[in-house]
Amino acid sequence: xxxxxxxxxxxxxxxxxxxKRYLWTLAVFYPLQPFIGIGLHDVTGNEGWLLLPLLLSxxxxxxxxxxxxxxxxxxxEAIVTKLDADRFYRRLTYAVVPLxxxxxxxxxxxxxxxxxSWWAFLGLAVVAGMTSGLGIxxxxxxxxxxxxxxxxxxxxxxxxPVYGHFxxxxxxxxxxxxxxxEDPVSSRMGESIYRFARREIPGAFRRAWAIETERxxxxxxxxxxxxxxxxxxxxxxxxxxGGLLAAFGWRMLPFLIVHNVLAxxxxxxxxxxxxxxxxxxxxxxxxxxxxxxxxSWNSNHLVSNLVLFHLQRHSDHHAHPLRRYQSLRHYExxxxxxxxYMGAYLLAWLPWLWYRVMDKRLLALPHVGGDxxxxxVDPGRAALLQARYGSAAVPSP
Amino acid sequence: MSTYGCPECGYLYDENEGDAxxxxxxxxxxxxxxxxxxxxxxxxxxKDDFRLAD
Numbered sequence: 001x002x003x004x005x006x007x008x009x010x011x012x013x014x015x016x017x018x019x020k021r022y023l024w025t026l027a028v029f030y031p032l033q034p035f036i037g038i039g040l041h042d043v044t045g046n047e048g049w050l051l052l053p054l055l056l057s058x059x060x061x062x063x064x065x066x067x068x069x070x071x072x073x074x075x076x077e078a079i080v081t082k083l084d085a086d087r088f089y090r091r092l093t094y095a096v097v098p099l100x101x102x103x104x105x106x107x108x109x110x111x112x113x114x115x116x117s118w119w120a121f122l123g124l125a126v127v128a129g130m131t132s133g134l135g136i137x138x139x140x141x142x143x144x145x146x147x148x149x150x151x152x153x154x155x156x157x158x159x160x161p162v163y164g165h166f167x168x169x170x171x172x173x174x175x176x177x178x179x180x181x182e183d184p185v186s187s188r189m190g191e192s193i194y195r196f197a198r199r200e201i202p203g204a205f206r207r208a209w210a211i212e213t214e215r216x217x218x219x220x221x222x223x224x225x226x227x228x229x230x231x232x233x234x235x236x237x238x239x240x241x242g243g244l245l246a247a248f249g250w251r252m253l254p255f256l257i258v259h260n261v262l263a264x265x266x267x268x269x270x271x272x273x274x275x276x277x278x279x280x281x282x283x284x285x286x287x288x289x290x291x292x293x294x295x296s297w298n299s300n301h302l303v304s305n306l307v308l309f310h311l312q313r314h315s316d317h318h319a320h321p322l323r324r325y326q327s328l329r330h331y332e333x334x335x336x337x338x339x340x341y342m343g344a345y346l347l348a349w350l351p352w353l354w355y356r357v358m359d360k361r362l363l364a365l366p367h368v369g370g371d372x373x374x375x376x377v378d379p380g381r382a383a384l385l386q387a388r389y390g391s392a393a394v395p396s397p
Numbered sequence: 398m399s400t401y402g403c404p405e406c407g408y409l410y411d412e413n414e415g416d417a418x419x420x421x422x423x424x425x426x427x428x429x430x431x432x433x434x435x436x437x438x439x440x441x442x443x444k445d446d447f448r449l450a451d
Contacts, residue, residue, distance in 0.1 A: 146406075146438055175440040218420020291441060321439045322406045 002086075006078040016079040018326065020071075021088070026306045028092050031099050031134050033057070034107045034127050041110075047120035053127045061304060062343035070300035074329035089326040090150070093141050093309070097157045100135040104128055104160055104259065105244070111255050112248025121251075125258035132161040132259060133266020134307070141309050141325050143167025155233045159240065161263030164233020169208035175321050179278045179295040180288055181376055189277035189362060189372075190381030192351035197268045269345040273297055273337060274314050277362040279376040291318045294367045297335045297344075304340025312341055335365055363389060401427045402450040406439040409450060 001017045008014060033053040040049035075083050083089075107128035111121055135157045143154035143166070151167070158164045170185075177183035184203025187196045212230050213223040221227060245252045278295045280288050296314035299305070305312050313328035315335075337344045338357060347354045368374040370389070377385055398412040410430075415421040419437050421430065427447070436442040 146408075172435070172437070172440050176435050215418075215420055219417075220420075318441075320405065321441060 004075070004079045004082045004086075006076075006082060008078055014076050014078050016075050016083075018075065018083065019073060020306065020326075023306050024089065024092050024309075024326070026303075027138075027309050028096050028099070030307050031096060031103050031131050031138075034103055034110075034124070034131055037124070037127060038106065038110050041114075047114075047116055050116075050120050050127065051123040053130070054123070057130060058342055058346060061307070062339055062346065064303040065301040065340040065343060068302050071302040071305070072300050072330040075327055077329075080323065080327045080329075083327045084324045086326075089324060090145075093138060093150075093325075094153060096135075096138050097142075097153050100132060100138070100157050100160050101240070103131050104240070107131075107259075108244045108248060108252060108255060112244070112252055121255070122258065125255045126262050128255075129161070129259040129262025130266060132263035135160050136163055136166060136263060136267045137270070137308055137311055139163070139167060140170065140311070143171060144321055145324075146322065155229065156236070159233045159236035161260050162234065162237040162241070163264060163267070164237065165205055165208035165212075165230045166267070168212055168229065169204045171321070172211050173204070173207040175291075175318065178291055178318060179275050179280045179376060181279075183275075185271040186275040186376065187272045187277070188376045188378035188381075189359065190355070190385050191378040193269065193272045193348045193354070194351070195378075196272050197265070200268055200271055201264060269348055270311065270341060272348050273341060273344045275376075276358060277375045277377070278335065279374060281374070292367075293319065293331050293334055294365065297337050298330075299337045299340045299344070300330055301340035301343075304342055308341060312337075333366065335361075359389075398424070399427070400450040401447040403436040403439060403442045404446065404448055405442050406436060408436050408438040408442075410447070 001019070002021065004016045004018075006014050006016075033056060036056070037050040037052045040052065041047050107124055111124050111128075116124065139154045139158040142150045142157065145151065145154075154167050155164055158166050174183060174185050177186070179186050181188065184207065185200050187193070187200075208230060209223075212228055216223060216225055216228060219227075224231070226232075241252075241256050244256065274297055275295065276297060278297070280291060280295055282288055293315040296318050298314050299312035301312070309325040310328045311317070311325075313330060315331055316323065316328045338347070338361075347357055362368065362375060363370050372382075372385060372389060400409050400411045402409050410416060410427055412426055413423060415423040415425045416437065417423075427444075430444060432444065434444040436447075
């Protein structure tokens with residue numbers, strides 16, 4: 001196994017072997033999951049198999065997380081630059097991009113050419129959408145890089161589910177406004193994921209549009225100029241999805257709508273669990289404090305981290321947005337989710353259960369100490385939460 | 398003309414060059430950038446936190 005060596009300022013030498021190096025290939029092949037269902041359907045004639053990837057992602061994966069558990073192994077800070085520079089890792093993210101196109105086109109082809117029952121058709125669209133949601137995550141990794149190649153690859157993969165605006169508002173909007181009430185993609189205590197989505201999806205788009213059109217204005221161009229990156233990716237989406245409609249007919253319309261919305265929903269779910277209730281404080285002058293490690297929810301569960309390119313090591317990601325996925329580090333004493341993201345999504349989709357599990361976890365965080373003033377509270381639920389948790393007593397986690 | 402750097406990600410704003418992509422022509426002084434200017438690459442460094450690089 002490849003070893004990285006660095007010399008510290010005091011002359012000591014530090015050595016690191018990345019045990020996950022080849023395990024990252026799971027993230028490369030995972031987006032081909034629709035073909036497991038398609039292949040089994042083809043071989044057995046039973047269209048039920050098309051739904052298998054749902055069981056894999058939301059059944060098997062959380063179970064594997066539970067069994068295999070957490071992995072806190074991290075590269076020492078001194079090693080991070082070398083690990084980041086190793087091109088092996090970024091090439092994996094490049095390799096996934098075409099696979100997301102293959103995944104959508106393949107799923108669309110099967111849905112468009114087979115005589116599927118309505119529920120199998122719908123199920124396949126959901127599977128395809130979930131898979132393209134993983135593509136948004138790949139776009140997240142690529143979009144955070146400085147190189148033109150990687151940003152272009154990000155735009156390509158984000159175009160698959162018509163979410164090309166994401167990396168603009170994410171990099172320049174979310175990373176600036178994270179864990180404040182003003183951030184449409186940071187969820188508030190007492191806000192269900194369903195209400196959050198109604199704020200997050202349009203809010204993120206509006207923010208992306210504002211950021212990009214302000215840039216164009218500074219360059220003396222109109223919002224509708226061909227240089228508008230949001231319009232560029234939308235054109236790409238139009239060609240791709242328009243092409244599928246032309247190739248496979250009108251039944252592609254419901255297929256693609258379900259696909260797109262499900263992909264967006266994956267991102268909504270990730271956004272929801274990542275900063276729920278966490279709040280950056282304002283100083284006397286109204287300046288918001290720098291994002292601290294305790295402003296993100298984390299998970300170190302190995303299998304889900306491998307599928308998501310370490311997205312779940314979220315605190316380090318916010319501390320160092322340009323740090324590549326392979327180098328993201330675990331910290332002690334961070335807000336922690338009870339499971340990897342997929343398991344957390346299941347909780348989030350049942351708000352009453354989410355509140356039961358997460359609200360006391362939130363209140364018990366050391367920097368919160370039961371004080372609602374330290375929490376990003378949904379204004380509509382403030383009175384209710386005050387009544388329930390208003391005393392200074394900290395509930396036991 | 399000076400260069401200002403982002404301590405987090407190394408983005409450099411050279412006043413001689415400006416940043417054409419962002420819409421700041423060559424010769425635009427750093428201090429005249431908008432008050433809410435943040436690092437175009439990482440966004441976590443606000444204008445006040447940039448450091449003079451030379």
